[in-house]
Amino acid sequence: MGKLRTRMEQDLVVRGLSVHTQRAYVHHVKELAQYHHRSPDRLSEREVQQYLYHLIVERKFAAATCQQAVAALRFFYEVTLKRRRSSFAIPLCKRESKLPAILSPDEVGRVLSATQTLKQRLVLMTTYAAGLRVSEVVHLRVTDIDAQRRLIRIEQGKGKKDRYALLSERLVPELRHYYRVYRPREWLFPRRWHDLPMSTKNAWRIYDAAKARAGIRKDGGIHALRHAFATHLLENGTDLVTIQRLLGHSHLKTTARYLHVTPQRLTEMVSPLDRLALAPAP
Secondary structure (H helix, E strand, O other), X not given: OOHHHHHHHHHHHHOXXXXXXXXXXXXXXXXXXXXXXXXXXXXXXXXXXXXXHHHHHHOOOOHHHHHHHHHHHHHHHHHHOOOOOOOOOOOOOOOOOOOOOOOOHHHHHHXXXXXXXXXXXXXXXXXXXXXXXXXXXXXXXXXXXXXXOOEEEEEEEOOOEEEEEEOOOXXXXXXXXXXXXXXXXXXXXXXXXXXXXXXXXXXXXHHHHHHHHOOOOOOOOOHHHHHHHXXXXXXXXXXXXXXXXXXXXXXXXXXHHHOOOOHHHXXXXXXXXXXXXXXXXX
């Protein structure tokens, strides 16, 4: 892509997109060019849609991945190439609406108990206790833990926003014990041989391995702990606005989608049929 790639990378940086998003967007445009064996600025609207068809039908990518590809291509054509959507339309892939598999409190406890080291236990325990994204938990610094005020500072989370998360009372002595054993310097959960934060991939592996040892077959990776945190708060009566702030959502609508009707509340509800006075069946 050459000069086009440089222009796109500059546009991404200027608009404040995260490094992860920048890499993903550039990758999708590069894949489009390789698919057609031509520079992407010379492709027609129809050719772009053919590529999306290839992702959906032939490669059978998940709807979320296809949506990200659409966002990347829209950015490239509308921002970098300055083409109007009215004359160069890229359709949005419809995303499937699926309820996440929610871990029960008992299952969360089994996962935490199935970790093999103190460090693994604290990574997963902190993720669940504060409802953190995996990228947030691995980038925690030692100085982000405020035991006196019972807060965890999240620096530049999703959307490049700082916020405070809940520091569990039970987590405090666990973290103190962890600190005495591992003596982390800057990063709370550093890599083994480098003065760098743990990779998100490693955190995912820790969760997957613990879940397998706990004998839990529900779908989902480490993000399931964040789902469980929010759902368990809702089931215990925490209001939606408070949960929104703890999760770091900009809009309540996002939290409302995220927090579906929980199974516990569903089982406690009474169907309108149960209130009807009916004659006995013939």
